[in-house]
Amino acid sequence: MKYVDEYRDGALARSIAAAIAREVRPDRVYRLMEFCGGHTHAISRYGLEDLLPANVRLIHGPGCPVCVLPMARLDMAIACAGLPAVTLCAYGDLMRVPGSNGSSLLKAKAAGADIRMVYSTLDALRIAEAEPAREVVFFAVGFETTTPATALAVRAAERQALGNFSVLCNHVMTPPAMRAILDGGGEGDETPVLIEGFIGPAHVSTVIGVEPYRPFARDDGKPVVIAGFEPLDVAQAILMLVRQINDGRAEVENQYIRAVTPSGNARAQAEIAAVFETREAFEWRGLGSLPASALRLRPAFARYDAERRFGLAETPAADNPACECGAILRGAKTPRECRLFGTVCTPDTPMGSCMVSPEGACAARWTYGRFRDNAAAARRKEIA
């Protein structure tokens, strides 16, 4: 294992920061959305905001699979775990996500449901092999990054004629969510969309490539710079976005050349296409129902589709009405503007989706950055 210090070099960071400070125009504000939770994490973990001029603002986007999973889907998973002989396999991050009426997988597990934390789809497959009497359901969640692994697991189950394995599929797609952000909050919602450019996903783009982002640049005039997950990658992408905005350009640029190719990973795309088809619409926590934004198993794989296999249905469930996740994910509000932030809603007792995963906008602010919201901190900075 190699430690990637070279992408965290403080001196290099300062020189990029100096370039950004030199090139930003004082008379304008640069609102940039990093779509991915991985970027949000890098930015907060390394305190990147402190290196930026005040008029460069980073807006944390919805690219955190745990955060956008709607309550109704979580309720469905909890219901599924309660069925006789079912073993539900889920990533650890999902255990504490709030469902309706204060439920969660963690609580369902404590109440006796057989819910097991796994680290990969393969773990779930292994459990299905080892325990043929159990109905093993993998709670599949994630963007294009994790979808190929789920596709491979389904194909492996088919090959091995594994009759007791199925997938509760919640895989979602990045471009439709970016589209939804640019299109605003839907009918009746007049909140302006205040985003000048996107820091494009790292791992997602290794799968889907560069092409799917073109319409945002071409049709919406929003520059996109695909960036790696290291803090220096993000800093450099910010500089590239500032330059595009200053030049009046709107292009898709690739900062993450060491991993992302223009057309992406053809094999992974083929695996996804073979196993999954697009749903007409899917509910995103914070963004509402988005057309053609998620995947389900193709009819040919119906026996591996937990929804069909167990006749699971979605019961609509409403988020806490005070939660501002939707507006935050569209860049219209900051976590501080939610009146539950840091009082009722903290990472230990999340009320909304953005507070659940450390990559969520509210959780990142609370966990790493809340000293910036604080008068005492400002005073301390002055003294220092």
Place this chain on the structure above:
Amino acid sequence: MSLAKPIRRKLDLANGRVDLSHGAGGRAMGRLIEDVFLAAFDNAWLAAGNDQSAFEVAACRMVMTTDAYVVSPIFFPGGDIGTLAVNGTINDIAMAGARPLYLSASFVLEEGLPLADLVRVARSMGEASRAAGVPIITGDTKVVERGKADKIFISTAGVGVTPPGLALSSDAVQPGDAVVVSGTIGDHGVAVMSKRENLEFETAILSDCAPLHGLVADMVAAAGPGLRVMRDPTRGGLAATLNELANQSGVGFTLEEDAIPVRAEVAAACEFLGLDPLNVANEGKLVAIVAPDRLEPLLAAMRAHPLGARAAMIGRAVEDPDRFVEMRTVFGGGRIVDWLAGEQLPRIC
């Protein structure tokens, strides 16, 4: 005419397993205690065979602690649940600046546990206690049905004596005090995780499990009353320890990420697992808060001890009504170092 004596059958320590009779209070239990625990712990108190042990202490300030150990897996690189139980209890005593005197150990065993595993754990406890010079002088054993415990749980207690005049306290930290760690952080947690089911990965990292009372004695001698408080950052890691101290003392801390010693392998493993080394458990490290004028002698004394060779000052206490633990990152930005919410688990993307 006398009856023929029944042949005393030795326990099959190589291939046998713990069964319910080993906790039933009968002869089987007696054999288990004798062949496993008395043999491994080997001291006069236990040999006396009483339900309790007596010892003399001169009038002084004493400390007492208790702890439970349920680590999984029970064997990990650099130690096992037994070394952890002995050293962990010693360290809880030592963090008061005290000299640990005696330990107790109770075992809850799961039916079916291989006797060979139990012997291995007992022997490493014996070795750890002899190496530290702190005997285990009383104990107990229970066996529960399969599934009612996970292999082996150990519960301990320890007593120790503090040097006259020393009163460390978690509310004694003052703005300007220095924060010192005794060495690299995160080793234990990463070593244990590397052997977790489903998560196994190749690494040369060993648990740092070690008794710290020797190091502590040298520190107390060097810094005296300038030493405000000490903690061993076990569960929750350095982050949890400093947040606790900040809350109890009503101060904040500012840390320099550059100064915090982390092994490259630990950093890489944390990266791969999506963890922060600051949240990862240690079992042979301590954090000390010291008055600024005693910092240099303290660091010199620590570095002269094998368990403090990589001791470093990593930050300072500051006045802060919010009691935040803040850190300047290697990248130059600032961030909060918070408690961990929920379980420590790898990120999924």
